[in-house]
Amino acid sequence: MAIFPTKARLAHIVFEHDDRASRNFDVIVLILILGSVAVVILDSEPSINRKYQQILYILEWGFTILFTLEYSLRLWLSNKKWGYITSFYGVVDLLAIIPSYLSLFLLNTQFLVVIRGLRLLRVVRILKLGRYVKEGETLKSALRSSRTKIQLFVGSILTIVLIAGTVMFIVEGPESGFTSIPMSMYWAIVTLTTVGYGDITPVTPLGKFISSVIMLLGYAIIAVPTGIVSAELTQVKRDQAEGKKKQCVACRNWNDMDANYCKVCGEKG
Numbered sequence: 511m512a513i514f515p516t517k518a519r520l521a522h523i524v525f526e527h528d529d530r531a532s533r534n535f536d537v538i539v540l541i542l543i544l545g546s547v548a549v550v551i552l553d554s555e556p557s558i559n560r561k562y563q564q565i566l567y568i569l570e571w572g573f574t575i576l577f578t579l580e581y582s583l584r585l586w587l588s589n590k591k592w593g594y595i596t597s598f599y600g601v602v603d604l605l606a607i608i609p610s611y612l613s614l615f616l617l618n619t620q621f622l623v624v625i626r627g628l629r630l631l632r633v634v635r636i637l638k639l640g641r642y643v644k645e646g647e648t649l650k651s652a653l654r655s656s657r658t659k660i661q662l663f664v665g666s667i668l669t670i671v672l673i674a675g676t677v678m679f680i681v682e683g684p685e686s687g688f689t690s691i692p693m694s695m696y697w698a699i700v701t702l703t704t705v706g707y708g709d710i711t712p713v714t715p716l717g718k719f720i721s722s723v724i725m726l727l728g729y730a731i732i733a734v735p736t737g738i739v740s741a742e743l744t745q746v747k748r749d750q751a752e753g754k755k756k757q758c759v760a761c762r763n764w765n766d767m768d769a770n771y772c773k774v775c776g777e778k779g
Contacts, residue, residue, distance in 0.1 A: 517587065520583075520587060521587040523535050524583060524584060524587055525584075525587070539580065539629070540629075540630065542573060542576060542577070543606075543626050543627070543629050543630060544630075545569075545573065546570070546573035546574075546577070546626050547624055547626055547627050549566055549569045549570050549573065550570070550624055551624075552566060553566045553570070570610065571610065574607055574610040574611075577603070577606055577607045577626070578607050580603070581603045581604060581606075581607060584600075584603065599629075602625070602628045602629055603629065605625045605628075606625055606626040606628075606629060609622035609625070648743070649743065652739055652742040652743035652745075653739060653742075655742045655745070656738045656739050656741075656742040659738045660735055660738060660739075663731075663734055663735060663738070667702070667731070670698075670702070670727070671695050671698045671699055671702065672695060674694075674695075674698040674701075674702070674720070674724055675691055675692075675694035675695030675696075675697065675698040676691055676694065676695075677720060678694045678697065678698065678712065678717060678720060678721075679691050679693075679694040681712075681714060681716050681717045681720065682694075682712050682713065682714060682717045685713075686710070686711070686712060686713050686714070686717070687709070687710040687711070688710065693710070696710075697710045698724065701721060701724045701725060701728065702724055702725075702727065702728040702731075703728060703732070704725065704728045704729065704732070758772040758775060758777050
């Protein structure tokens, strides 16, 4: 009886989640991720950093070494290594370890390891939350369907911001803080989104009038993207309920019932 698992068995443990060993491996990885993110958060607090700097430093490099070994293990076990490297999880796994090594050359880049939090998405597999995946695909389909409308909306907003910024640059000028058209466009974005930092404010009566118009316009348009997506989401749900849509087995996109090929990935079905 072999003491160490074969490569095939090891690959099953690392990449699958249908037995105790593979689930335990994923749980251990998740615990390490949570611990690593907690260390980074604590390290950013000056009082904790001054008292436990050395301990936090050792812990962070310990996590980094473990994640480096895990990434190397996944790469070694992958049948399609380039496919793993370029996949979403492959990129996230790599980004999870790069910041620590960059910190040897660039100051404070170690805080970027909070990217490891993205790896918590693996909890969907571990906790068997697959029932939520279908709802996620429905939302993605609605977003894809509303993509053209949202692009048109964003283009319209950028045009409004450009015009408003240019007008305010002419009306107010550098004396009021509108030192350039880009700076005036920044003010227009802040005003249009009703954020209102107040770092740049108009002082002339005409400038205040234009600001008022932009503020009211902001309230009017801020709900447009939500309405677009909500309408598409309702339509997708209705089509699913009426059996007018079928889901692609490859990319999970929803297509018309009479479609022979997926309009997104081209898969037959």
